[in-house]
Amino acid sequence: MRKKIVAGNWKMNKNCDEAEELVVQLVVGLKNLDHNTDEIVLCPPALFLQDVTLKISNSSKMYSSSQNCHTHESGAYTGEISAKMIKSVGATYTLVGHSERRMYNHESDEMLATKVNTALANGLKVIFCCGESLDIRNSGNHVSFVTTQLQNSLFHLSDSDFKNIVIAYEPIWAIGTGVTASTEQAQEMHAEIRKFLASKYGQAIADDTSILYGGSCNPKNAKELFSQTDVDGGLIGGASLVASDFISIIQSF
Ligand code: PGA
Numbered sequence: 001m002r003k004k005i006v007a008g009n010w011k012m013n014k015n016c017d018e019a020e021e022l023v024v025q026l027v028v029g030l031k032n033l034d035h036n037t038d039e040i041v042l043c044p045p046a047l048f049l050q051d052v053t054l055k056i057s058n059s060s061k062m063y064s065s066s067q068n069c070h071t072h073e074s075g076a077y078t079g080e081i082s083a084k085m086i087k088s089v090g091a092t093y094t095l096v097g098h099s100e101r102r103m104y105n106h107e108s109d110e111m112l113a114t115k116v117n118t119a120l121a122n123g124l125k126v127i128f129c130c131g132e133s134l135d136i137r138n139s140g141n142h143v144s145f146v147t148t149q150l151q152n153s154l155f156h157l158s159d160s161d162f163k164n165i166v167i168a169y170e171p172i173w174a175i176g177t178g179v180t181a182s183t184e185q186a187q188e189m190h191a192e193i194r195k196f197l198a199s200k201y202g203q204a205i206a207d208d209t210s211i212l213y214g215g216s217c218n219p220k221n222a223k224e225l226f227s228q229t230d231v232d233g234g235l236i237g238g239a240s241l242v243a244s245d246f247i248s249i250i251q252s253f
Contacts, residue, residue: 064091
């Protein structure tokens with residue numbers, strides 16, 4: 001059975017005190033709360049990853065994630081963070097391929113394939129982000145664009161490695177814009193992604209892979225999005241910065 005996952009991508013937000021306040025609010029708010037989400041994943045800025053990981057360590061269903069990791073395990077890469085370091089502070093996941101990193105840091109599909117390898121080799125699970133721009137959506141080529149991203153960065157993986165991958169479909173035109181993909185648009189793409197995964201890894205692995213939706217997901221639209229057959233949760237940006245909003249999204253299954 002694939003897991004229902006709600007992940008909060010804090011991006012470059014919060015200072016040290018604010019990050020602590022948010023994680024404490026979440027831990028307290030989620031304690032003894034009835035919900036059907038299998039995994040809650042917090043992706044704080046790397047600077048706060050260790051503290052956040054420690055603070056959630058006694059909470060059930062809560063995991064932490066880095067927002068990025070480097071292609072190399074160590075070396076002369078000033079300012080970078082390796083999968084080994086992320087693993088060593090107790091994090092479970094790393095995001096790979098977020099559209100903001102693809103855009104601002106010129107991360108190619110090939111580079112992302114290397115990041116995925118390094119993350120998995122160091123015992124991290126990967127939330128792999130994919131998604132098309134508005135131009136590509138309008139041209140009608142969105143499905144082939146996204147499946148090509150998946151093919152280029154993930155399809156070299158063995159079946160057993162692929163089981164450590166979660167997919168996050170995030171249409172770029174919906175990220176931080178307040179424009180959400182309609183439930184039909186989300187379901188269509190998620191179903192296409194699952195079909196594509198099945199063509200490579202077989203139906204059983206495809207059915208077991210969690211595919212999250214990301215892009216202006218909020219407490220108002222989460223329930224409808226999460227009710228779609230192939231939507232297994234969300235990667236939440238803005239709405240993950242406010243504990244009550246994030247908790248309400250967690251309760252949307
Ligand atoms: P958003 O961001 O929810 O603020 O649109 C989602 C993301 O980029 O992961």
